[in-house]
Amino acid sequence: MKHFLLFLLTLALRGAELHFALAAEPKTVDPFLVADEPAEAIRYLTEGSLVRVNRLTQQPEPELAESWQVLANGRKIVFHLRPGVTFPDGRPFTSADVADSFSKLLAPGLHSPIADPFRTAKGTVKVTAQGKYTVVAEFPEPVPQALRLFDQVSMVSAAAAQRPAPGLGPFLIAERKPGVSILLRRNPAYWKRGLPRLDSIRIEILQNRDLELLRFRRGELQLIDKLTPELFDRLRADSPASAMDAGPTLDSEFLWFNEAPRAPIRGMAREWFQSKNFRRAISLAIHRDDLCRVVYRGHASPAAGPVSPSDKIWFDQALKPDPFDPAGAKKMLAAGGFRLEGNTLRDRAGNAVEFSIITNAGSVTRQQMAAMIQQDLAQIGIRVNLVTLDFPSLLERMTRSLDYEACLLGLVNVDADPSGLMNILLSSASNHPWNPAEKSPQTDWEAEIDRLMLAQASTADAAARKKSFDRVQEILHDQEPIVYLLHPNALAAVSPQLEGVTPVPFFPHTFWDAEHLDVRAKQ
Amino acid sequence: MKVLRLVAVMFLTLAGITVATADVWEKHGYDQQFREFPDASPSRRFPLGTDALGRDRLARLVYGTRVSLLLAPAAALVSCALALAAGGIAGLAGGVAERAILAAADLFLSLPWFFLLLIARASLPLNVSPAISVTIMFLLLGVLGWAAPARVIRASVRELRHADFILFAHASGIAPWRILAAHLAPNLRPVLRARFWIAIPAYILAEATLGMLGLGISEPLPSLGGLLRDLESIDISSRLWLLAPAVLLAAVMLSLQVLRPADPTL
Numbered sequence: 120m121k122h123f124l125l126f127l128l129t130l131a132l133r134g135a136e137l138h139f140a141l142a143a144e145p146k147t148v149d150p151f152l153v154a155d156e157p158a159e160a161i162r163y164l165t166e167g168s169l170v171r172v173n174r175l176t177q178q179p180e181p182e183l184a185e186s187w188q189v190l191a192n193g194r195k196i197v198f199h200l201r202p203g204v205t206f207p208d209g210r211p212f213t214s215a216d217v218a219d220s221f222s223k224l225l226a227p228g229l230h231s232p233i234a235d236p237f238r239t240a241k242g243t244v245k246v247t248a249q250g251k252y253t254v255v256a257e258f259p260e261p262v263p264q265a266l267r268l269f270d271q272v273s274m275v276s277a278a279a280a281q282r283p284a285p286g287l288g289p290f291l292i293a294e295r296k297p298g299v300s301i302l303l304r305r306n307p308a309y310w311k312r313g314l315p316r317l318d319s320i321r322i323e324i325l326q327n328r329d330l331e332l333l334r335f336r337r338g339e340l341q342l343i344d345k346l347t348p349e350l351f352d353r354l355r356a357d358s359p360a361s362a363m364d365a366g367p368t369l370d371s372e373f374l375w376f377n378e379a380p381r382a383p384i385r386g387m388a389r390e391w392f393q394s395k396n397f398r399r400a401i402s403l404a405i406h407r408d409d410l411c412r413v414v415y416r417g418h419a420s421p422a423a424g425p426v427s428p429s430d431k432i433w434f435d436q437a438l439k440p441d442p443f444d445p446a447g448a449k450k451m452l453a454a455g456g457f458r459l460e461g462n463t464l465r466d467r468a469g470n471a472v473e474f475s476i477i478t479n480a481g482s483v484t485r486q487q488m489a490a491m492i493q494q495d496l497a498q499i500g501i502r503v504n505l506v507t508l509d510f511p512s513l514l515e516r517m518t519r520s521l522d523y524e525a526c527l528l529g530l531v532n533v534d535a536d537p538s539g540l541m542n543i544l545l546s547s548a549s550n551h552p553w554n555p556a557e558k559s560p561q562t563d564w565e566a567e568i569d570r571l572m573l574a575q576a577s578t579a580d581a582a583a584r585k586k587s588f589d590r591v592q593e594i595l596h597d598q599e600p601i602v603y604l605l606h607p608n609a610l611a612a613v614s615p616q617l618e619g620v621t622p623v624p625f626f627p628h629t630f631w632d633a634e635h636l637d638v639r640a641k642q
Numbered sequence: 643m644k645v646l647r648l649v650a651v652m653f654l655t656l657a658g659i660t661v662a663t664a665d666v667w668e669k670h671g672y673d674q675q676f677r678e679f680p681d682a683s684p685s686r687r688f689p690l691g692t693d694a695l696g697r698d699r700l701a702r703l704v705y706g707t708r709v710s711l712l713l714a715p716a717a718a719l720v721s722c723a724l725a726l727a728a729g730g731i732a733g734l735a736g737g738v739a740e741r742a743i744l745a746a747a748d749l750f751l752s753l754p755w756f757f758l759l760l761i762a763r764a765s766l767p768l769n770v771s772p773a774i775s776v777t778i779m780f781l782l783l784g785v786l787g788w789a790a791p792a793r794v795i796r797a798s799v800r801e802l803r804h805a806d807f808i809l810f811a812h813a814s815g816i817a818p819w820r821i822l823a824a825h826l827a828p829n830l831r832p833v834l835r836a837r838f839w840i841a842i843p844a845y846i847l848a849e850a851t852l853g854m855l856g857l858g859i860s861e862p863l864p865s866l867g868g869l870l871r872d873l874e875s876i877d878i879s880s881r882l883w884l885l886a887p888a889v890l891l892a893a894v895m896l897s898l899q900v901l902r903p904a905d906p907t908l
Contacts, residue, residue, distance in 0.1 A: 349694070385769075413680050413695060475768040487695055490861040494675050504769055505861045512764035523768060 135638035137317050137617070139342045139630070140325040140334070144298055149282045150273035151224050151231045156531070156626065157324075160344075164303055164320065164633055166273035167287025167310075169198055169217065169254075170266055174623045174631035177535060179266045183212065183274055183287060183310075184254075193261040193579035196269075200252040204310040206276045207285040214248035219277035221246035221256075233271050236262075236538075261579050264536045289315040289634040298324055315634035316619075335361075335612050341638060342620065342629045343612035347484065348416040351610040363629075365609035365622035367420045367429040369532035372488065374401075374476065374525060374602040379554045380561070382521035387470050392524070392553075396455025398599040402441045403448040404499045405492055411605050414487045418610055422603035424592045425543075429606070429624055430535050433585070435592040440603075448499050464500030473502040477516065478527040480507040488604065489527050518555065526552070529607075531626070537588040538576050544568055544591065553600045564594050650897035657894065661708035670698040672705040673862035684883050691883060693872060697862075703887055706864035710846050711894070713780035718841035720784030722834050725791035730822040730830075732792070733799025743792070750789035758786060759852065772863035779852070779859060783845045791837040798833050799826055839902035843895045850891065866891050 145158035150166045153159050169184040181187075184198040204212040224234050225243055237244040241259035249255055258265060276284055285291050287310065290303035303320040323340075325331045332350050334340045336358070346354065346362075355362035376392035377384060391397045407421035421440035426433050449459065456467040464472040476492070478485045486507060493503040508516070516523045532539060542548045546557040546565045560566035568591055575587035595601065609624045619635045622628050630636065670676075670688075676696035684691045690699035732743035762782050770778070802808060811821050827834075850867030852858040859865040869887035878884045 409677050413677050473769065477768060486861065490695055491675065491677075493862065494673070504771060504775075506768045506775075507860065508764055509760055512760075515764075 135317060136319045136321055137342070137630075137633075137636060137638055138321050138323070138340045139344065140323045140331050140340055141301075142324075142326060142328070142345075144324050145301075148292065148295070150275065150286070151229060151233060151282065154232045160322070160627055160630075161292070161301065161303075162273060163288075163627055164290045164630070165283070165286055165288040165292055165306075166275075167204075168272055168274060169200075169269045172267055172270045174625045174627070175621060177625070179270065184269075187266065189266065189579075191261075193265055194258050196256045196265060198254040198256065200254065201310065202252055204287065205308050206287065207291060207306060207308045208276070208278075209308070210276060210278055212274065212276075212287060213251050214254045216274055216277045217254045218246055218248045220272065220275045223275065223282075224272060235542075236268050236271075261577055262538075264538065267534065267536060290317075290320060293319070300324065309634075311634060316637040317633070320633070332612070335614070338614070338616070341614040341617045344627055344629045346610040346612055348414070348418045348607075348610065349483075351418060351612075352416050354612055360615055361612050363611045363613055363620075363622045364418060365611065365624050365628060367427050367606045368609045368624045369427045369430060369535060369606070370529060371422050371425060371427065371532070371606050372485070372527070372529040372604045373422070374405075374492070374527045374604060375552045375600060376474075376525045377521060377523055377553065378561075378600070379521050382523075384522070384524055387466060387468065388474055388524055391466060391472060391474070394455050395598055396451045397457070398602065400448040400451040400455070400457075400499065401496065401501075402599050402602045403444045403451060404501075405441075405495050405602065405604065406443040407440055407604055408443065410488050410491055413491065414484050415605065415607055418608040419605040420608075422605050424595050424603050425530075425532075425540055425601070426537075426592060427532075427606040427624075433535060433537055433588055435589040437589075438592055438596050443495075445495075445498050452499065459500045462497075462500055463502075471502070472500065473504070474524040475504040475506055476525045476527050477506045477508055477513060477523045479510050479513050481510075484607075485527055485529070492527070517552075518549070521555070535625075537572070537584070537591070541572055541576065544572050544595075564598050568594055646900050650900040653893060654897050654901070657707065657890075658711065661704050661711060664701075664704045664708060668698075668701050668704060670701045672701045672864050673697065674701075683881070690886055691881075699869075699884075699886070702864040702869060703890065706866050706869050706887070707890060707894075709776055709859065709863065710849060710866040713776060714842045714845040714849070715838075717780040717784035717787070717845045718838050720781060721787035721841055722791060722838050724785065724788035725795050725837065726822075726827065726830065726834060728788060729792040729795025729797075730799055730826060732796040734803055734818055734822060734826070736800075740796070744796070747789040747792050750786070755786050756851070759783070759848075762786075763852075772860045776859045776863055776865065779849065780845065783848055787841060787845070791834075791841070794833060794837065795830060798830055802826060802829055836902065839898060843898050846891065846895070 141157040141160060143155070143157050145161050146155050147153065147158050148161055150162045153162050167183050169182060170179045171182040172178070173180050183201055183204060185201040186199045188197045190197065200212070200214060200217070206212060223229070224231055225237060239258065239260050239262065245257045247255050274287055275282060283292065289306055289309050291306045292301065293304040294302035301322045303322065305315055305318055309315065328347055328350055331340065331343055332354060335343055351362055351364070376398065378389065378392050382389065411417065411419040411421055420428060423438040423440040424435070426435070428434050452464065457464055457472065466472060476489055478489050489505045493505055496503050517526060542550050543552065545551065546554070546560040546569050549556045551557065554561060557565070560569055571587040571591045575584040578584060609622060609628045611622045611629045613620045613622065613629060616639050618637045618639060619632065620629055621632065623631060674697060676692060678696065679688070679692050680694055680696045682688055682692040682696070688698050688700065690703060693699055693702065728743050728747070732740040759782060763779070766775070766778060808821060808825060811825050846866060849858055849865055850870050852867060858867045866887055870891065873884060873888065
C-alpha cells in the first residue's frame with residue numbers, strides 16, 4: 120500500500136514532456152561557439168548567464184547575478200552573485216567560475232563570435248573575481264548597454280574538463296541523436312525552486328516546415344517557434360486559437376547593390392549602383408505594400424530603414440517607408456542622366472540598364488519578393504535577372520569574390536541596441552554589405568555614419584545615442600545604400616495543451632520563458 | 643500495346659500542338675502578376691487559378707511544358723552525340739584510348755552529378771536572361787549525361803568492329819572518323835534511339851529535382867520542375883487542380899516510356 124501511494128505521488132509530481140522541432144541540427148553545443156539559431160536555442164535552454172534580457176520587456180533582469188552596479192560611465196560593472204547556486208555535480212557556483220568562463224571565452228584561439236562585443240578598439244574586457252560572490256568587469260572604454268552583452272555568456276564550471284558540461288540552465292542535455300533529436304531533462308540542481316515545470320523537452324530536427332505543421336496538427340509537437348506566412352494562414356484557417364502573430368520582429372529583408380571598387384563587375388553597372396539617384400529610384404519603384412500583402416500575406420510591415428517600428432526606443436519616428444511611386448522613380452532617374460527609350464532604360468552612354476539579383480535557394484519568400492521586384496522594375500525600364508544560389512555559393516560571392524551585382528537577403532536581429540549593427544554599418548566592417556572592409560570611407564556620408572556609430576557606442580548618454588542613431592537612419596534613408604523592404608512578423612503555433620506561452624517578436628519567440636511552460640495532460 | 647502507343651502519340655501530339663500555339667490562344671503571359679488575385683481558385687478568367695503572386699497557372703503550365711518538352715530532347719541529343727563520339731572512339735581504337743575513355747566514363751558515373759550541376763550552375767555568369775540560363779542548364783545536363791550511353795555504345799561498337807563490312811572499310815583505307823560516321827553510326831541507330839528516349843524523361847526529372855530545390859530555371863520563366871516546386875509548400879487536399887503539373891509530367895513520362903523502343907543491348 121505504501122509503495123502504491125508513493126507511486127501515485129511520483130505520478131502526480133511528474134512533469135510533462137514538451138515536443139517541438141528545430142529546422143536544422145545545431146552546428147555546435149559548445150555554448151561559447153554558438154553562431155546559428157538551433158545552437159542558440161539549445162544554449163538558451165541549458166545554460167545560465169549572469170543577467171537575462173527579458174524577451175517580453177526587453178529589460179535585463181537578475182539571473183545568476185542577483186544585483187549589479189554600473190560605474191565609471193559604463194566602463195565598470197560590479198556583479199554580486201547569487202549564493203547557494205550549484206552545478207549539477209554539486210559544486211557551488213562562485214566568482215571563480217565567472218572569471219574562468221570569461222578567460223575561456225576570450226581566449227584568442229577560440230575565435231568565439233560571442234566574445235567579439237567584449238573587444239573594443241582599446242582592448243578587451245577584464246573580468247576578475249573579488250571575493251567568493253563578487254565579480255568586476257572592466258571595459259577599456261564605455262560600452263553602451265554593456266549589461267545586455269552578459270545575456271549571451273554562459274557560465275561554465277571552472278572544474279569542467281570539456282564543453283559542453285552540465286550547466287546552470289533549467290534543462291540539461293540528456294541524449295543527442297545527430298540529425299534526429301535532442302532530449303533535454305530538467306536540471307535537478309536548477310537554482311529557481313520548483314522550476315522548471317516541465318520534466319523534459321524533446322527537440323526533433325525537422326527540415327520540412329510542412330511536415331512540422333502536420334505533426335503539430337496531429338498533436339505530436341506542441342509548438343512551432345517560427346512559421347512561414349503561408350503555413351500560418353493555413354493553420355489559422357482551421358485552428359485559429361493555435362496560430363499566434365506576435366507582431367513585427369526586429370528582422371528585416373533588404374536589397375543592396377555591389378558598389379565595391381574591387382568587385383569584378385561591369386564598370387557601367389558599378390557607376391549606376393554608385394549613383395544616389397539610381398538607388399533612390401529603385402527604392403521608389405518597389406511596391407513594399409504589395410510585398411507585405413502578397414508574399415507575407417499581410418504579416419509584415421514596410422521598412423523605412425534597419426530599425427523596425429516595433430522598436431519604440433530606437434526607431435526614428437520621422438522616417439516613413441518610401442511609397443510606391445514609379446513616376447517619381449522615373450524623374451529621379453532622369454535627374455541622374457538616365458533616359459527611357461520605349462520600354463528600356465538607358466544610361467548616359469546609351470547602355471541598356473540590366474542587372475542581376477542573387478538570393479539564396481530554398482527561401483520561397485525571398486524568391487517571390489525577387490520576382491515581384493523584377494516586375495516592378497520592368498515598369499521603369501530595368502531588366503532584372505534573378506539567380507538563386509545555394510548558400511555556400513552565395514556567401515562565396517558576397518564575401519570573397521564579390522562577383523555579384525545586387526543581393527536580396529535578410530538580417531535576423533536579436534539585439535535591439537544600435538551597436539548590434541556596427542558590424543554592418545561601419546565602413547571598415549567585413550560585413551559592410553555594399554563595399555566590405557573599406558580601408559577608409561569611400562564617401563562623405565559613409566564617413567559620417569562611421570563617426571556617428573562610434574559616437575553612439577562610446578557614450579552611455581541615452582539621449583545623445585538616440586540623436587546619433589537617428590541621424591544614421593536618416594542618412595541611410597536618404598542615400599539608400601541598402602534598400603530596406605520590410606520587417607516580417609513573428610508567427611508561431613502554440614498548442615492549447617501548452618500553458619504559459621506568451622509569444623514575443625524576439626528570439627526565442629515561444630520558449631523564452633521555458634521554465635514556466637507546462638503541458639496539460641490530454642483530456 | 644498498339645492502342646497504348648496510339649494514345650501516347652495522340653497525347654504527345656496534342657500536348658505539343660497546345661504548347662507550340664500557346665502564344666496564339668493564351669490570354670495572359672506566364673509572368674504577368676495579377677496581385678489582386680493571389681492564390682485564386684479556378685475561374686473563367688484563370689482556368690487553373692493563380693499562383694502565390696497572382697500569375698495564371700494555366701499559362702505557366704503551358705509555357706513550362708514547352709520549355710521542358712523542347713529542351714529535354716535537345717539535351718538528350720547532346721548526350722547521345724557525345725556518347726557516340728566517345729563510345730565509338732573507345733570501341734574502334736581500343737588499347738589506351740579505350741581504357742582512358744572508360745576510366746573517364748566510370749569517373750563521371752561515380753561522381754555525384756547533382757553536386758556537379760550545383761557547382762557548374764554556381765560558376766555560370768549571373769547576368770544572363772532566363773532563356774539563356776535554361777538553355778545552359780539543359781546543355782549541362784546533356785554534357786554531364788554522356789557516360790552511361792557511351793559505355794553501351796562502346797560495347798556495341800566492339801561487337802561491330804570485327805564485322806566484315808568494317809574490316810573491308812579498314813582494308814580500303816577509309817579514315818576511322820568516316821568509318822564511325824558512315825558505317826558504324828547507322829548500325830548503332832537502334833541503340834542510340836533507345837538511349838535518346840531514356841534520356842528525355844531523365845532530364846525532365848533532373849530539371850524538376852533542381853527546381854524543387856529552387857536551383858532550376860530562374861524566374862519568371864516557368865518549367866515543369868519549378869511548377870512542381872510550388873506543390874511542396876501548398877496544401878493540395880482541398881485544391882486538387884494544383885496537381886495539374888504533376889499529372890501532366892506523369893502523363894508525358896508515361897507516353898515517352900510507351901513510345902520508347904526496346905534497348906537492343908538489354
